[in-house]
Amino acid sequence: MIIFIFFMNIILSEAIAIEPNEILKNKELEAQARAIGKELRCLVCQNEDIQNSNADIAKDLRKIVRIKLEKGESKEEIMDFIHSKYGDFVLFSPPLRLDTAGLWLLPISFFILLTFYFFRKR
Amino acid sequence: MISEIGFVFLTLTLVISSFSFAQLIYSHVNSRFFVLDHLKITNLIFFFTLSSFISLTYSFLISDFSLNVVAQNSNSQLPTIYKFTGVWGNHEGSILLWLLVMTFFGFLFSKNSSATEEFKNNVLKIQNSLCFLVVSFIIFTSNPFEKSFPYPIEGSDLNPLLQDPGLAIHPPFLYLGYVGFSIIYSISVAALSDGVKNYFIKILKPWVFISWIFLTCGIGLGSWWAYYELGWGGFWFWDPVENASLLPWLTASALLHTIVVADKKKIFINWTIILSILTFILSLLGTFLVRSGVLVSVHAFANDPTRGVYILLLLASISFFGIFKYVNKNIQLRRADITLISREGMISLNNIFMLSLTFTILVGTIYPLFASVLFNSKISVGAPFFNSILMPVMFPFIAGMIIGPYTKWGKDDLIVLLNRIKVLILCFFIISLLVWYLNYKTPILSIIFIALGCWIIFSSLFEVFQFINKKLRVPKKIFAQITAHIGIGLLIIGATGSSILKQEKIQFQEVGQSLKIKNFDVEFLGVKKIEGPNYISQMGVFSIKKQGEQIKILRPEKRFYNAGKQVTTEAAIHSSIFGDLYIAIGDVHEDKTKWTTRIWFNPFTIWIWIGVFLLASGGSLSFLNSLSRK
Numbered sequence: 002m003i004i005f006i007f008f009m010n011i012i013l014s015e016a017i018a019i020e021p022n023e024i025l026k027n028k029e030l031e032a033q034a035r036a037i038g039k040e041l042r043c044l045v046c047q048n049e050d051i052q053n054s055n056a057d058i059a060k061d062l063r064k065i066v067r068i069k070l071e072k073g074e075s076k077e078e079i080m081d082f083i084h085s086k087y088g089d090f091v092l093f094s095p096p097l098r099l100d101t102a103g104l105w106l107l108p109i110s111f112f113i114l115l116t117f118y119f120f121r122k123r
Numbered sequence: 124m125i126s127e128i129g130f131v132f133l134t135l136t137l138v139i140s141s142f143s144f145a146q147l148i149y150s151h152v153n154s155r156f157f158v159l160d161h162l163k164i165t166n167l168i169f170f171f172t173l174s175s176f177i178s179l180t181y182s183f184l185i186s187d188f189s190l191n192v193v194a195q196n197s198n199s200q201l202p203t204i205y206k207f208t209g210v211w212g213n214h215e216g217s218i219l220l221w222l223l224v225m226t227f228f229g230f231l232f233s234k235n236s237s238a239t240e241e242f243k244n245n246v247l248k249i250q251n252s253l254c255f256l257v258v259s260f261i262i263f264t265s266n267p268f269e270k271s272f273p274y275p276i277e278g279s280d281l282n283p284l285l286q287d288p289g290l291a292i293h294p295p296f297l298y299l300g301y302v303g304f305s306i307i308y309s310i311s312v313a314a315l316s317d318g319v320k321n322y323f324i325k326i327l328k329p330w331v332f333i334s335w336i337f338l339t340c341g342i343g344l345g346s347w348w349a350y351y352e353l354g355w356g357g358f359w360f361w362d363p364v365e366n367a368s369l370l371p372w373l374t375a376s377a378l379l380h381t382i383v384v385a386d387k388k389k390i391f392i393n394w395t396i397i398l399s400i401l402t403f404i405l406s407l408l409g410t411f412l413v414r415s416g417v418l419v420s421v422h423a424f425a426n427d428p429t430r431g432v433y434i435l436l437l438l439a440s441i442s443f444f445g446i447f448k449y450v451n452k453n454i455q456l457r458r459a460d461i462t463l464i465s466r467e468g469m470i471s472l473n474n475i476f477m478l479s480l481t482f483t484i485l486v487g488t489i490y491p492l493f494a495s496v497l498f499n500s501k502i503s504v505g506a507p508f509f510n511s512i513l514m515p516v517m518f519p520f521i522a523g524m525i526i527g528p529y530t531k532w533g534k535d536d537l538i539v540l541l542n543r544i545k546v547l548i549l550c551f552f553i554i555s556l557l558v559w560y561l562n563y564k565t566p567i568l569s570i571i572f573i574a575l576g577c578w579i580i581f582s583s584l585f586e587v588f589q590f591i592n593k594k595l596r597v598p599k600k601i602f603a604q605i606t607a608h609i610g611i612g613l614l615i616i617g618a619t620g621s622s623i624l625k626q627e628k629i630q631f632q633e634v635g636q637s638l639k640i641k642n643f644d645v646e647f648l649g650v651k652k653i654e655g656p657n658y659i660s661q662m663g664v665f666s667i668k669k670q671g672e673q674i675k676i677l678r679p680e681k682r683f684y685n686a687g688k689q690v691t692t693e694a695a696i697h698s699s700i701f702g703d704l705y706i707a708i709g710d711v712h713e714d715k716t717k718w719t720t721r722i723w724f725n726p727f728t729i730w731i732w733i734g735v736f737l738l739a740s741g742g743s744l745s746f747l748n749s750l751s752r753k
Contacts, residue, residue: 020709021630021719042503048362050505093505100498104490108483108512115478119471122460 019052023063030070037066037076040093041083050093126190129178130268136171136226137258139164143251161247162233168254169230176223179267180210189274192216192267198278200657200685201286208291209281214414215267217294221410222257224295224302228330229254232306238326242317249309256437264430283658283684283691287352293344297368300338301406304371306330308403308445311396315448324386324395331382331399332746335375336739342368343735351694356705356723358621358731361509366488367409370481374402377477379745380470383600388467388532390459394474400445405481407438412488464535469527476520483512521575524608525582528601547585551578565624572619579612599748607741614734620702620727631717637668641724643704644668650708650718658682663708663718667697679708702726
């Protein structure tokens with residue numbers, strides 16, 4: 002836990018996250034921007050989404066998301082654009098592929114095994 | 124001088140604990156040539172480690188900058204309390220605290236357990252050996268008494284984020300929990316060599332509760348700190364380090380439930396041992412993940428690879444030893460078939476979900492590492508992934524939690540069971556409608572989770588009602604369970620409120636300007652410059668009004684620490700049972716009359732902390748109960 006604090010230190014020592022002038026007037030679009038922001042990683046931070054990071058790259062990504070939303074792009078289009086530009090690392094919930102399948106398959110198989118362990122008959 | 128003495132004590136700990144270790148390794152050698160009293164060794168290493176820890180503390184208090192850790196993590200202007208807590212505000216000191224707690228648990232066990240002398244000796248042999256491994260790690264890779272010459276006249280600073288009471292006290296709590304599991308490991312492994320006699324469950328029980336209570340408090344304090352210090356009102360981030368503390372907490376919670384069955388019905392004995400060993404392994408794994416820095420690469424924190432390798436070896440050998448002993452236990456334990464609709468079945472369900480959740484979080488935490496090594500792909504796993512897994516698991520889990528206490532031991536029937544709780548089910552409908560009626564404008568997910576939280580609380584209260592109705596006193600055991608379950612219900616409501624139902628106002632606020640949030644008027648009165656002992660602070664002053672009447676002045680701060688040139692935010696919070704008004708102050712606007720202010724209303728947040736408190740209270744009741752029923 003202590004080290005957690007050491008990590009947080011570089012990230013959070015500055016002011017926090019979204020600035021007043023970034024917020025969109027349109028409440029619905031802003032809510033969408035927030036939802037997208039929560040799923041994108043601030044690339045230079047330790048486990049922080051772009052929503053709550055003050056790093057420049059997070060700021061830029063927040064702007065990109067908002068500009069594109071105002072142009073009328075959908076969440077999927079924006080996510081695809083950012084994914085293609087920055088790679089898998091930017092997504093907090095990785096895409097389902099052969100190399101990431103274990104992320105879902107391992108827990109599910111563990112769950113099945115455990116259920117079997119408890120409720121097997123002699 | 125004092126610090127040299129500290130190092131001598133540490134070396135003595137190493138030497139003396141090595142005797143226990145040697146006997147554990149060469150246990151096949153005829154013990155007539157090698158008779159050892161492990162109880163005495165336990166007492167000695169506890170006092171040696173304590174003396175060593177006291178000398179380190181003394182060095183911090185007198186600011187002895189000839190010690191590297193003191194020079195790097197303290198300075199002479201630091202308030203005394205933070206000089207003191209600075210002892211564990213760094214890698215070396217915190218591992219020494221880890222060792223102290225480990226020897227302390229051995230010491231407590233030697234004094235207070237009802238076990239026979241022979242069994243005690245076996246347990247302490249293992250516990251002392253664990254201490255040997257940790258103390259060797261300290262001396263060879265993380266010696267807190269390391270010196271440099273010439274030494275600096277002034278130290279750098281303790282990390283400003285650590286200069287906070289909430290944070291300063293939470294590591295000892297976490298460690299009492301984490302490391303408390305070492306004695307559970309020792310007892311279980313000793314029981315395996317002993318033929319798993321029935322009495323071992325009774326010996327094990329209080330230690331499970333006490334460690335769990337401390338870990339619960341530690342995690343609670345940690346997230347409470349995150350809530351008020353990080354400045355945006357979050358309290359859980361699915362950070363690898365948080366996950367590391369959650370893993371042993373989940374398995375220990377599973378163990379709490381299992382051990383009750385094991386004690387009462389003499390089944391699940393196998394599983395109790397597996398969980399005990401696993402819980403300690405996960406505590407160590409957490410330490411490995413955190414200390415070695417394998418999970419994180421972009422940090423200001425200098426990671427020493429030898430430390431990582433050492434902990435990995437330690438982890439591997441302790442896990443291997445536990446598993447080896449388990450596989451070679453030489454006895455067949457009783458196993459009964461379990462039906463789902465029964466108390467045993469419900470507790471199995473609890474364990475299945477708790478363990479699956481543990482495994483999922485573990486996989487999610489270390490998968491990025493594996494993916495980069497095996498497939499050379501760089502992926503992130505964060506809050507959206509964990510939340511998407513947690514959500515669906517919550518429903519059957521909560522259902523089991525509600526039904527569980529109403530099921531009968533052995534075999535129960537679903538229809539009979541539903542008939543037994545029909546009044547309760549009717550109440551659930553009414554509660555759900557009420558929750559929906561009060562919150563119909565809010566997202567559906569929040570309504571569902573708040574209703575579920577209320578269900579848990581209500582079904583627990585209904586248990587009490589049933590006893591009163593029959594003119595019976597509520598048994599202590601049931602009372603503990605009810606307290607803890609109500610805690611979980613409150614936790615769910617609090618977490619839902621403060622994540623989904625949060626309201627925010629982020630703006631440039633002019634001095635004198637008043638803003639409305641929820642039913643509060645927040646007037647910005649201005650900013651003061653304050654000088655603290657080792658920092659300068661910009662303190663915003665806000666007048667909080669309700670229906671035109673001032674109810675409170677809130678003073679959020681932004682602090683600039685002199686020595687490390689770092690900035691921290693100190694949020695100001697007005698708590699009530701309906702929610703927290705949470706204010707953080709940012710920078711001044713270019714035109715010098717406006718400031719960035721962030722104001723949140725976080726509904727029900729206080730219930731999170733009350734929930735954690737009830738969890739710990741329920742645990743404490745069980746703990747006291749397990750002591751008195753020896």
